[in-house]
Amino acid sequence: MVASGNNYKDKVSQLISWGHWFSFFNIIAAMLLGTRYIVHSEWPETLLGQLYLLLSWVGHFGFLVFGFYILVLFPASFLIPSQRLMRLFAVLFATLGLTVLLLDTHAFTTLDLHLSPLVWDLLLSGEKSDLNARWQYLFITVPVLFFLQLLLSEWLWRKLRVLTRKHVGGPIALVFGLCFLGSHLIYIWADAFLYRPVTMQRSNFPLSYPMTAKTFMEKHGLIDRSDYAKRKEEAGKEESPLIRYPIDKLSFSDQGTNQNVLIVMVDGLRSDMMTAEIMPNLTAFATNNINFEDHYSTSNDNTVGVFGLFYGLPGSYLESIRAESASPVLVSTLKKRNYQFGLFSSDNFSSPIYYQTIFEQQKLAENSTNTQEPNDRLAITNWQTWVEQAQQNDDPWFSYVELLSVQEFEEGGDYTPKFTPSLSTTAKNTKLSNTSELLKNSYKNAAHFADELLGKVFATLEQQQVLENTVVIITSNHGTEFNETGTNSWGSNSNYSQYQLKIPMVIHWPEQDAQTVTQTSSHLDIVPTLMESLLNISTTSDKYSSGQNLFNMDPERRWVLAGDSKDIVVIQNRTTTVVDRYGNYQVYDENYQLKDERRPKLSTLMQVMHELKRFYHPQN
Missing domain, CATH: 3.40.720.10 (Alkaline Phosphatase, subunit A)
Structure with a gap:
């Protein structure tokens, strides 16, 4: 019974360690797909705006993927006794996650919308268009993603001891944590002072909800709410994108009717x-x-x-x-x-x-x-x-x-x-x-x-x-x-x-x-x-x-x-x-x-x- 208990603990420990590394490489994959949001969105003109973009890109996708690991794969490590079955489950889940992310990037670059009931209805409508024509490519993409996830799963399991000995998990987690915290602190400041190069990036990434703290800052005398409302009214909506109006230089045939x-x-x-x-x-x-x-x-x-x-x-x-x-x-x-x-x-x-x-x-x-x-x-x-x-x-x-x-x-x-x-x-x-x-x-x-x-x-x-x-x-x-x-x-x-x-x-x-x-x-x-x-x-x-x-x-x-x-x-x-x-x-x-x-x-x-x-x- 003692041996059996130790064996169970060892299996769970190995699966948890493997899950951390599996999540890390899927974070990298999610960040690579996330570059599509960056390319499609307006590029910030200031260094602080660019720093926020970098921090939020790393921190957000790190938090997003690791959050799903904590909610799904971590408890599954205790519930699924077979390491092969557990790894298969993780591969299926990761493939599904990256597929949804890929769909979201497609919806964002096409409609400027993240996945929603409307977007799903449009994808499944059966109406012929460029949007759901590309949706058909998933029949090719999903098997490729699944195969790559299988390779990653097997490679990590074989290299688990080597990776564990490197003791780099702590520093990696620290980097992601600091990026996540730093991006939200910058956004808190930018939201309070209507700093557009940062606030315009609010909805670039899926499931992104940057923190604000206007009530806390007002309570401690850091901002005045009435002054903030006045500045916001004068400046317009702070995250509004830059506009080309008119798109081209105007030309005229003559001076018009003079009416x-x-x-x-x-x-x-x-x-x-x-x-x-x-x-x-x-x-x-x-x-x-x-x-x-x-x-x-x-x-x-x-x-x-x-x-x-x-x-x-x-x-x-x-x-x-x-x-x-x-x-x-x-x-x-x-x-x-x-x-x-x-x-x-x-x-x-x-x-x-x-x-x-x-x-x-x-x-x-x-x-x-x-x-x-x-x-x-x-x-x-x-x-x-x-x-x-x-x-x-x-x-x-x-x-x-x-x-x-x-x-x-x-x-x-x-x-x-x-x-x-x-x-x-x-x-x-x-x-x-x-x-x-x-x-x-x-x-x-x-x-x-x-x-x-x-x-x-x-x-x-x-x-x-x-x-x-x-x-x-x-x-x-x-x-x-x-x-x-x-x-x-x-x-x-x-x-x-x-x-x-x-x-x-x-x-x-x-x-x-x-x-x-x-x-x-x-x-x-x-x-x-x-x-x-x-x-x-x-x-x-x-x-x-x-x-x-x-x-x-x-x-x-x-x-x-x-x-x-x-x-x-x-x-x-x-x-x-x-x-x-x-x-x-x-x-x-x-x-x-x-x-x-x-x-x-x-x-x-x-x-x-x-x-x-x-x-x-x-x-x-």
């Missing part, structure tokens, strides 16, 4: 408000001009909706644009053409996207309403005065007017309500029997008031006799929901239903006939339309935008993009697909109800993912 441009943004206005009862002026204007019936904002969020309008790019690029303070090609081109700028907002353009990137802060200060409270009436009055003065100059003008009454409908305003009962006609101490009706009526009243202001805009353009030389665009940044989807969603920025994304788009373009366009369009299309049809750019739109010219849309267009830095939203006929940052997805019908057993087409998603990374700098 004026007016864009009126009615914040929070959804498409079904454009009726003869609620918005008669806008409805009549749409009838006599170009009405895009199926138009979508780039997001359900204020900032991203405006970003998509002026940049013609999906919301995923927003933080990179902010980090580099890149001006929209539309605005910079208009400045070069000596356009006069008239910018008017009822809240002085309080959103940072305006004064940080889109417009110059000095210009905003000159032309804003200069009032503390939002005042749409004053914004329109100031605009009317400015238009009259701008007409005295021979240069064309660009004007942008932002109206906030609709978005701020719950606050009421200095207008007489048409639809009752509403919040303004109901005493605050009165029990609300139908909150939804009160909110909707208040919203309609705000939309009706905004329509009155739009009527003044149209009248002014006619009085100044400039309508026939002015491109007029009336739209919104997003819609507003009153829980029509039954998901307890109110307002905006809560889901991607048509109530929050579908908005009006009415364009008056001189010498263009009135028409109703039923093809799906997007805010992404405004920039290429103005650049091509107004400014006569000869560079193709794919070099500076993700949209299409509204007057020359592809009849085969199957989808448009929306979303933000967290979610990818693909709008198609009768479906909306939402993919989060982890690759999890949901497919909804036209009423924003989940569809059973529905997955996005692989070919469509491949096109979407390509569009979402096309403007980033090419990898080294």
Whole structure:
């Protein structure tokens, strides 16, 4: 019995020693495969960023492989008595692990996603594409990996005594441990001080969750949380990759048409408000001009909706644009053409996207309403005065007017309500029997008031006799929901239903006939339309935008993009697909109800993912 017990201990001891060396060489193998992540990702420009990359590469894969050894192979060494059977089990497990890692590198280099339910569905979809065509190579790769693991297993077992005598296991473990600890300490500092060359590497490797310690540092007086939030807001998202915008130098056929441009943004206005009862002026204007019936904002969020309008790019690029303070090609081109700028907002353009990137802060200060409270009436009055003065100059003008009454409908305003009962006609101490009706009526009243202001805009353009030389665009940044989807969603920025994304788009373009366009369009299309049809750019739109010219849309267009830095939203006929940052997805019908057993087409998603990374700098 004693001999038998000692024999068991010897076998287990040998298997544990062998397992350590087996794990070490698989760490090396995992690191070699991990170089694919490094090659595909943005190369850090600073020495500290490069040091972090080296430490995290060694430390992360060392921790990852050894962690699986501790969780699986180490306890198996006690449970599987036969050394041959145990080694076979380890070989199978290692082959599986490296195969999954190989698949993950393929998904990352192809879709910029690590393995997730979406990626697995795409791989197993059976749809023919480059992604799952390469998946077929696993039938060759897996047997090769298995054979190499068998050779490694046998060689290590035979050389186990020699390797054990070298006493290098401790120093090797120390190196991996220091790399792991060092990488996390560097990231803690970088996260606290928004050091981009390090924080941009956060998601490069699979199952990577770098440590942060902002709460601990704040508790000990090392950082100020409010100051941190302010710096983060000013700098943009710290891990945002570098962007090429535009991709190539722009060239133009001539100086363009020299027509004026007016864009009126009615914040929070959804498409079904454009009726003869609620918005008669806008409805009549749409009838006599170009009405895009199926138009979508780039997001359900204020900032991203405006970003998509002026940049013609999906919301995923927003933080990179902010980090580099890149001006929209539309605005910079208009400045070069000596356009006069008239910018008017009822809240002085309080959103940072305006004064940080889109417009110059000095210009905003000159032309804003200069009032503390939002005042749409004053914004329109100031605009009317400015238009009259701008007409005295021979240069064309660009004007942008932002109206906030609709978005701020719950606050009421200095207008007489048409639809009752509403919040303004109901005493605050009165029990609300139908909150939804009160909110909707208040919203309609705000939309009706905004329509009155739009009527003044149209009248002014006619009085100044400039309508026939002015491109007029009336739209919104997003819609507003009153829980029509039954998901307890109110307002905006809560889901991607048509109530929050579908908005009006009415364009008056001189010498263009009135028409109703039923093809799906997007805010992404405004920039290429103005650049091509107004400014006569000869560079193709794919070099500076993700949209299409509204007057020359592809009849085969199957989808448009929306979303933000967290979610990818693909709008198609009768479906909306939402993919989060982890690759999890949901497919909804036209009423924003989940569809059973529905997955996005692989070919469509491949096109979407390509569009979402096309403007980033090419990898080294």
